Amino acid sequence: MQNITSIKKYRSPGLTGQAIKTIAIISMIIDHIGFALINHLPGASDPASVTSAVYMICRFLGRLAFPLYCFMLVEGAAHTRSHLKYAIRLLIFGLISEVPFDLAFYKMPIYAKHQNVFFSLFLGILMLWAFDLIKNKGIEKIPGIVFKILGLTIPTAYFGWRIGSNLNTIFGIDIPSVTAYAATAAVAFILIFVLIYNTAKKQSDTAALLLCGNLTVMCIFAFIADMARTDYRSAGILTIAAMYIYRRDRFISMISGCVILSVLSNPTELFAFCNLPIISKYNGQRGRGPKYLFYIVYPAHLLILYLISKALGIGVPGIL
Numbered sequence: 607m608q609n610i611t612s613i614k615k616y617r618s619p620g621l622t623g624q625a626i627k628t629i630a631i632i633s634m635i636i637d638h639i640g641f642a643l644i645n646h647l648p649g650a651s652d653p654a655s656v657t658s659a660v661y662m663i664c665r666f667l668g669r670l671a672f673p674l675y676c677f678m679l680v681e682g683a684a685h686t687r688s689h690l691k692y693a694i695r696l697l698i699f700g701l702i703s704e705v706p707f708d709l710a711f712y713k714m715p716i717y718a719k720h721q722n723v724f725f726s727l728f729l730g731i732l733m734l735w736a737f738d739l740i741k742n743k744g745i746e747k748i749p750g751i752v753f754k755i756l757g758l759t760i761p762t763a764y765f766g767w768r769i770g771s772n773l774n775t776i777f778g779i780d781i782p783s784v785t786a787y788a789a790t791a792a793v794a795f796i797l798i799f800v801l802i803y804n805t806a807k808k809q810s811d812t813a814a815l816l817l818c819g820n821l822t823v824m825c826i827f828a829f830i831a832d833m834a835r836t837d838y839r840s841a842g843i844l845t846i847a848a849m850y851i852y853r854r855d856r857f858i859s860m861i862s863g864c865v866i867l868s869v870l871s872n873p874t875e876l877f878a879f880c881n882l883p884i885i886s887k888y889n890g891q892r893g894r895g896p897k898y899l900f901y902i903v904y905p906a907h908l909l910i911l912y913l914i915s916k917a918l919g920i921g922v923p924g925i926l
Contacts, residue, residue, distance in 0.1 A: 621884065622893025623678055627900055629884060630674035635907050637668020642710055642911045646920040669877040670884075672723065672838060673845065673863050675900075677885065679730055680849045680859070685892075689735035693728060699901045700724030706908035710915070723837040724904070730846035733827040737850065740819040750815050754802070757818025761798050764825035766791025768832070768840065820847075841870035860885045 621629075640661050649655035686692045700722060705715050707722035744753075770787035798821065806814035824847045828840035836842065848862040860881055867875035896902075 620889030620891075621887040622889060622891045623681060624893030624895040624899075626674055626884060626888060627678055628895070630671045630678070631900055631903055633668055633674070634671040635903075636664050637671060638710070638907065638911060640664025640668065642915055643918070643920065646915070665874065666877045669875055670881055672842070673860060673867065673875075673878045673881050674884070675723070675727065676730065676842070676846045676849050676863055677856075677860060677881075679727055679846060680734065680853050683731055683734040683738075683850070684853065689731060689738070693731045693735065695901070696724050696728040696731060699904065700728055703905040703908065706905045706912065709912040710908040713912075713915075719835055721834055721836045722904075722908075723842075725834065725836040726831060726838055726842040729827050729831055729834075729836065729843060733823055733843065733847065734850055736823040736827075737820055740823065741816060744819055745812060745815055750811070753815040753818040753822075756822040757802060757815075758795065758798060760822045761825045762791050762795040764829055765794040768828070769794070820851075838867070838871055841867055844870065856885050856888060857882060 641664070644650060644657060644661045644664060647657050649657040650661055652658055682692065683689065703722045703724055708714055708717040711717075712720070766787050770783070770790040773781050773786040773790065802814050802817060805817050824843065828843040831838075831843045832840045838845070845863040845866045848866055849859045852859040852862050861879070864875060864878040864881070867878060
């Protein structure tokens with residue numbers, strides 16, 4: 607009789623990084639088909655129509671893509687041999703994809719008010735590279751007082767501007783801009799000061815200085831994303847930063863990113879929480895497959911969508 611302890615239970619090999627990227631690509635393509643094509647078919651504006659239902663399904667499924675890309679960007683940053691080469695690669699394909707992106711969604715070769723997702727990921731990898739530089743070299747070479755000053759001023763100025771400019775919309779009342787900025791900046795300063803002080807008290811001065819440096823870098827890149835109007839803008843940058851901070855716990859990493867997107871981008875991003883079962887199956891392996899699959903598929907599918915929309919005579923869509 608076979609010893610029951612000798613029977614090995616079957617264990618799923620899990621999902622590799624390549625598999626997760628493939629899921630993200632499929633989600634993205636479905637999302638873009640819904641937005642660029644189905645949304646402009648007859649009946650799409652009627653909530654009771656089948657076309658409208660299909661459009662909404664496509665858009666909901668599409669919410670999986672960006673958080674997965676951010677998650678894999680953080681994973682890639684942790685294992686890359688060169689942040690510089692990684693960043694250059696993203697920048698090059700961002701430039702290659704911009705015309706197809708503008709043609710697919712705005713029916714013009716250049717549209718300055720919205721840049722494709724490669725630029726968001728490009729800024730994200732530069733930010734993560736800066737985090738590593740601060741941790742490995744900056745803390746030792748830069749005086750602590752510099753980190754403290756920057757950690758209090760830059761984030762205060764950024765959040766004062768970012769949140770203050772939206773106070774009228776949030777509360778539905780007319781608040782003078784100067785008053786709104788001053789009020790939010792004051793609150794931001796107090797919260798940041800308490801955060802830094804508690805970090806120094808409960809952890810160490812070094813941890814507090816690292817926090818100051820990371821907050822400064824994060825806000826600088828968030829501001830650049832807002833000014834450059836990259837996909838997801840500062841919400842995308844803050845998502846990547848949060849996933850990096852909690853990278854040792856994949857569940858918390860994904861949850862934090864989804865919360866930020868839902869609050870700062872669009873409530874429909876709540877559907878990104880469906881990524882949790884996917885992340886739970888991630889086995890930490892790179893996996894086999896074309897290394898540049900996403901890089902090639904992104905501009906290619908946008909160009910195809912443009913050609914299809916042109917053939918169907920579809921007009922200019924709204925903002926993504």
